[in-house]
Amino acid sequence: MMLPTLKLNQRLISSSLVCSSLAIVTPALAATANYPEARTASQRPVFRSESATIAVQPFHIAQAGVSVTGSEGNFTGQVLVRTSVQTAWSVLTDYNRFSSFIPSIAESRVLQSDGNRKVFEQVNVIRVFPFTRRSRVVLSSVESYPQQIAFSLVEGDIESLQGVWRIQPRGDNQVLITHQVAIDPGSSPMRGLFFNIYKSTLASTLAALKQEMERRSS
Numbered sequence: 001m002m003l004p005t006l007k008l009n010q011r012l013i014s015s016s017l018v019c020s021s022l023a024i025v026t027p028a029l030a031a032t033a034n035y036p037e038a039r040t041a042s043q044r045p046v047f048r049s050e051s052a053t054i055a056v057q058p059f060h061i062a063q064a065g066v067s068v069t070g071s072e073g074n075f076t077g078q079v080l081v082r083t084s085v086q087t088a089w090s091v092l093t094d095y096n097r098f099s100s101f102i103p104s105i106a107e108s109r110v111l112q113s114d115g116n117r118k119v120f121e122q123v124n125v126i127r128v129f130p131f132t133r134r135s136r137v138v139l140s141s142v143e144s145y146p147q148q149i150a151f152s153l154v155e156g157d158i159e160s161l162q163g164v165w166r167i168q169p170r171g172d173n174q175v176l177i178t179h180q181v182a183i184d185p186g187s188s189p190m191r192g193l194f195f196n197i198y199k200s201t202l203a204s205t206l207a208a209l210k211q212e213m214e215r216r217s218s
Contacts, residue, residue: 066206068199075199077179079206080170083213088167088175089146091213095120101212102205106134116143119154159186173217177209 068077081088091101095118098108107123119140125132137156143149146167153161163181170176179202185194 064207065210066203068203068206070199071195073183073185073195075179075181075183075202077202077206079177079210080174081177081210081213082174083217084173085146085167085169085175087216088177088213091209091216092149092165092167092177093118093141093143095141098122102208104201111138116145117141118143159184177206177213179206 066077066079068075070076095108095110099105104124105122106125108120110118110120112119117140119138121136121138124135124137135157138154139151140154141149141151148167149165151161151163151165161181161183163179163183166176166178166180168176168178181202183198185191188194
């Protein structure tokens, strides 16, 4: 399928995908998931605004049990995971290995470590059909074991980003993972598109985390 000419702010699209990776600050996933490989371009999720139409290239991660609510830069995501608090914590703080279980992260490494404070860099591969781009972001986290990881943006392509991950035991070897975030991409006519993509990629990030936590628990 031929897409119409794109009139979009690629910097804004890139930042929406970068920051919804562990932005973690989330965490960046480049697409919604659970779309079989055989699907055609016309069947992929599509976001539209007054000035752009883009098709998002999907990653194949089931999103069962994932909930994401909110709008206009304030989002809450939750997923119930069959795992222990300790395993959930080890996944959320495994900064150097994010690229092994978050599909859109090509590289991730800790730059500074001072007790419960970390600064880390992520290089993300961003796929917004028909483009593939790489983007870099530096994030900081403050860890309060085993309940909470607060995060914020150090540098990147957006105005501001801050939020928190929470781990809450739910009995029977289950934990509720909650992600709350406030993000401002700055002044742009593409803000609505940015928030739509961010919300979808947050859902995919939570699904990927659930998958990895349960794999480590098996």
